[in-house]
Amino acid sequence: MPARNVAAVIFFTIVAVFFVFGALMTHPFGDPGNPEMDQYIIDNTQGETGADNGVTSVVFDYRGFDTLGEATVLFTAFAGVIVLFRRLKK
Amino acid sequence: MVAEMLVNIVHIIIPILIVIASAFAVVFKDLIAAAIAVAAMSLLLSLEFYILHAPDVAIAEAGIGACLTTAILVIAIRATRREEEA
Amino acid sequence: MSGMSKIVKTISSITFPFVTIYGLYVIAHGHLTPGGGFQGGAVVASGCAMILVAYGSVWTMGKIKEKHLSVLESFGAIGFIGLAFLGLIFGTMFFKNFLVGNDFLFGEIGKGLSNISTAGALPLMNFAVGLKVIAGLFGIVLVMAYTTKAKGGKIE
Numbered sequence: 001m002p003a004r005n006v007a008a009v010i011f012f013t014i015v016a017v018f019f020v021f022g023a024l025m026t027h028p029f030g031d032p033g034n035p036e037m038d039q040y041i042i043d044n045t046q047g048e049t050g051a052d053n054g055v056t057s058v059v060f061d062y063r064g065f066d067t068l069g070e071a072t073v074l075f076t077a078f079a080g081v082i083v084l085f086r087r088l089k090k
Numbered sequence: 091m092v093a094e095m096l097v098n099i100v101h102i103i104i105p106i107l108i109v110i111a112s113a114f115a116v117v118f119k120d121l122i123a124a125a126i127a128v129a130a131m132s133l134l135l136s137l138e139f140y141i142l143h144a145p146d147v148a149i150a151e152a153g154i155g156a157c158l159t160t161a162i163l164v165i166a167i168r169a170t171r172r173e174e175e176a
Numbered sequence: 177m178s179g180m181s182k183i184v185k186t187i188s189s190i191t192f193p194f195v196t197i198y199g200l201y202v203i204a205h206g207h208l209t210p211g212g213g214f215q216g217g218a219v220v221a222s223g224c225a226m227i228l229v230a231y232g233s234v235w236t237m238g239k240i241k242e243k244h245l246s247v248l249e250s251f252g253a254i255g256f257i258g259l260a261f262l263g264l265i266f267g268t269m270f271f272k273n274f275l276v277g278n279d280f281l282f283g284e285i286g287k288g289l290s291n292i293s294t295a296g297a298l299p300l301m302n303f304a305v306g307l308k309v310i311a312g313l314f315g316i317v318l319v320m321a322y323t324t325k326a327k328g329g330k331i332e
Contacts, residue, residue, distance in 0.1 A: 053208055060212075061273050081315075085323040085324075149210070169324040
């Protein structure tokens, strides 16, 4: 058995152990760990933002920086495609 | 009771179909057929999201995964070869 | 990419307004029903990609250039960040929902799914992000389809 195969077996064993422990340490399904923030958002989203759709009020108001990062990712992708494919155009 | 049982049965059937479509996407030598298999997998995944009460994620998955990803894959295959080299 | 047959062109021409109207509905009702700017923009960009596949990239590039799409996407980004900074100016912090509560545009607090004039700055942010996503995704597909040449194979 070559040294590369031994190293690969050890590496995959370590990764598998990490995945199994990560799967065992998650919360059970339908039982989140800290429900205070969720309960606050469920209770106050209509009165504070005025929106009936709670997901939109979280995405655009409570967690607006996530949407800003997503918009930045899309802008960067478009700029990269324009720059990369400009040289191919005749 | 019957509706709950039907939803449970659909919850079992659709992931099996997703795994089958993913296996076809790996197995196919024709790359266009593999791209269509990826699109079918994405459409089934959006149906699963809709059953799991996440309709906004289902809309995004159906628009991006089933249409635009397939278009980009077909454009990329068109610029190279269609058949996969053995 | 040259165009496809006449049947495909006719069917996609008939289907395209419905897809576009549905996507704009998802964007405009983003604060009431499931969906939002990103999802509706993805639907509209999918319809535009259907037109691109049916009619060919040369015809589509004759209708709209990628410069115009770039300008539209920049307008969406500037609108989004500008609304966030207006929250800093008129309110207290970045991303503050400054329009809600007063009797101005979209100022009411909604209790029910029928009133579209609610939610303050959220519909405007939905419009900005929807414009940005439409221009961005369709621009990516359009530029990739126009600049790459067919090489081997049987696909046009």
